[in-house]
Amino acid sequence: MTLMQKLISWQQDQARKEHLEPYMVLQFNTIKEIVRIEPKTHDELLRIKGIGPAKVRKYGDDILHIVRGNGVVGGEAQSSMDLFSEAEVVNDIALSSQNPKGAEVQFNPETGEVIEDKKDDSITVTEFVTMLDTMLRTNFRRVRVQGEVVGFKQNANGHAYFQIKDKDSVLRCTVFRSNYELSGIQLEDGMEIIITGQPSYHKQYGFGFMGNTLELYGEGALKKAYDDLKKKLSEEGLFSSEKKRVLLQLPEKIGLITSRTGAAIGDFTSNVGQYGYKIIFHHTSVEGAYALRDIKSALEEMAKKDIDVLVLVRGGGSLESLQAFNNETIIRMITDFPVPVIVGVGHDEDETLATLVADVGASTPTGAARSVRESWDACDKRVQNYESIIINTFDKVLQQQKHVIAHIERNIFAQFTTLTEHFSQVFHRFFLSVQKIDTHIQSQKVHIQQSQEKIHQHFQYSLDNVKRAFDITYFIKSVATRITYIKEKLYTYEKTLTHNDPQRQLALGYSIARNVKGNVIRKKDDIIKDDVLFVQVSDGEILTKVSK
Template identity: 35%
Template sequence: EKNFNKRNKGKVVVFRVYNKTMVDYLADGKIFSVSDYVKLLDEGIGAFRARIVGEVSEVNPGPTGHIYFTLKDEKDEYLIRCVIWRGRYNLYGIRLTEGMKIIASGEPSLHPKYGFKFIAEVIEPAGEGILKKEYEALKKKLEAEGIFSPERKRPIPEFPRRVGLITSWNGAAINDFLNNLGKYGYQIKFIDSRVEGQAAVPELIGAIDYFIERGQIDVLVLIRGGGSLESLQAFNNETLVRRIASCPFPVICGIGHDKDVPLASLAADRAVSTPTAVTSVLNESWDRALADLSMFEKEIIYRYQEMLRKAEFSLEDFSNKLSGQFGIFFQNLEKLSNQLKDRLAEIDYSIRNIKRSFAVNRDLLLRGFKKWTDNTGIFLEGVEKQLKIFNPIYQLRFGYSLVYSRKKLVRSTEDVEVGDPLDIRVSDGKINSEVKGKTNYGKRGI
């Protein structure tokens, strides 16, 4: 039993090929049809994944956009027919030409109709010279479009909390990042992705697309350790660089490099060379706030101590002044107390005289008060009778009435107009009427 591991979208898929079963089939002398035998071979050879280096000798685009090409060995005349599907070919941004030396990663396949082919899942230029040339050409192209322009870069928000992180779970970069990240309540959303070589491109783009679709982060961080131009191919991929430039949130790249800065770092809003430096960028506003808070704390304590010293001095001065004022106050209080005693004695004497006078004149006062109340009662009875006689409401009992129009008493024909409503008040109620006509008798009256 042989095990072959293949990474696919962040997951590990294990393929098992039981060669013993194939041998058993052959040893039994079984007779196969052509199709059965081709299928049996295809199942077996599909497990032999490999990275093949060779020179491109023929390139034929298919009608559906897939690219069919041939790899030739430099030493011998051995050839292998290959195909890369349209989506993968466009993803890596490499245009295959005859004579180009590349590395193709994938697996062999034996098709019942079209025969043997090598299905390339990843293609990458072979050799530093070719990679350098491709790097410079793409850099020049993107610079002309303004992808790296400082004017389009966005500032990293102050006090970021929600951080999207893309890197490999197995690398040292993530440990450096987490160990140096300040304890400021960060919410880290992490996606495990390859970061080595051209094969990392689909996973990196998929991870960025995840954050673009889901959002809810303040800043996106891409990190990995240092490496050669070949190992950093994924970060020089045109599709990846454009995706970083179009992100709706700021992007920080912390990618180590020797000489040539990865194009992904040039497109990012902030680029540093190590994962630890990325944490410094994230911690910057928090560290500054913490330092300011410490300074404010010292300033508050200093001012408070200064206020206490001033208050202590003022309190002592006030105490001395208060002591002097209390001496004067108590002197005046004693003087007032003596004066109050004299006045109380005079009041007591006056009260005694009043009591004596009241006892003598009490009967006289009572007789005079009774006579006055009797006279007042007789006067009030007369007034009451006069009020009843002259009260207009009282007169209604004798056949008189009061006429109102719009809540105003009508005293003259000039107070109303034809059609005005009338309220006629009589002794036992109110009559609603309306002016049908009017006659003015002038000053002679009725």
């Protein structure tokens, strides 16, 4: 933007903020002088006609920032006018009558304002056109204009040029390629449309209208465009069930696109259930001139998010108000979205193309919420069923165990009764046994006393024997007697051994025959023919064989 455009734009904005007419902020001739002189200080601003100390204090910092090319800044720095009185400023101005570019400027010594000279104050065509274009863009920033398309054409870059007219007037329009493609409308002469944008005045081409969005006007045109696109998408198979993706079971991260001010968001959030979702919300217009652009931007942003399912909802409306959801660009973005998409638009009678191509098409925002919670509800129902089964099974087992316990209780009681009776019998027998034991103990006491007397007598006898054993004379006599007795025994044993010695028998001419096993042959039946025998004689052993 040129300096004049920036100053005029600032003038218009400031006037709106203060609820003033623009000329009350700065007159156009004053703006021209600012552009011509390009002041750098507050003192230089004061030399311009139409700017006094009050305006310098109020607007000086903003104007200087614009002149320096920095745009409008809030003016936090302290103005030099706050440091001096008006009289001092007037005196300073009176001392210097030269402007920065050397032009002679006359000042009023009392007010300090520049005295307007009488020369021509005309402006150039470019200055006027620039001012006019700035004022148009500033005061008509978003206008919706309805009319019939005539003279439509597209250049090689895809930009659309046409006129719209009514019975009295014609308006030249331009729509750049990106906005034209986003609209999803193939313009033809004779179409009734609504174009949204702003007027402009180009230096070469004159007055025109720069369109941002296009809408078809009239139910007939909208219905025809709807039917044509529906047929096209159907032929591509985008409505077939094979194209639909299955929703993730138990989704946790939900992407939600709708308007924060509409009823749809309340319908969805109040019906989606309390299952601990993480809902990533993106506010967007869902109706009007900028709905297409907003929804497209929202889809692009949501495609970057980590979500399990995307939900796009809005309330019902006419075919005209639902145009954004019958737009080909939006529809193809839905089909290409990285995760399954649920679209819930309008009421039961509303059927948008976005609903038809979505992985799950719901007739209302409430229906979309139910689609999200469906797997959670099924899971919750299964949990409830399992809970009922567990409780019923537990109750059944509990009743069975109660019967078992009652039966065991009866058995225990019967056995306890039997044990009690048996214990009584045992106790009686025990009592009798105790009596017998007591009698036996008394008997044993008597026996022990008798045994003690016998032991005492035996001990006394043994003690006497020990005393006798220690008597030396008696001991020697006993040993001698014992030795004599042993000698006699040894002699007897010697005679017996000599008489029975086998060598003695062999020396007398006897022999001993044994078989190979070493067994002594005692009779002839102990041998047979061909047996080998060992015959022992007094001086050796003879090996022989039985021949007969």
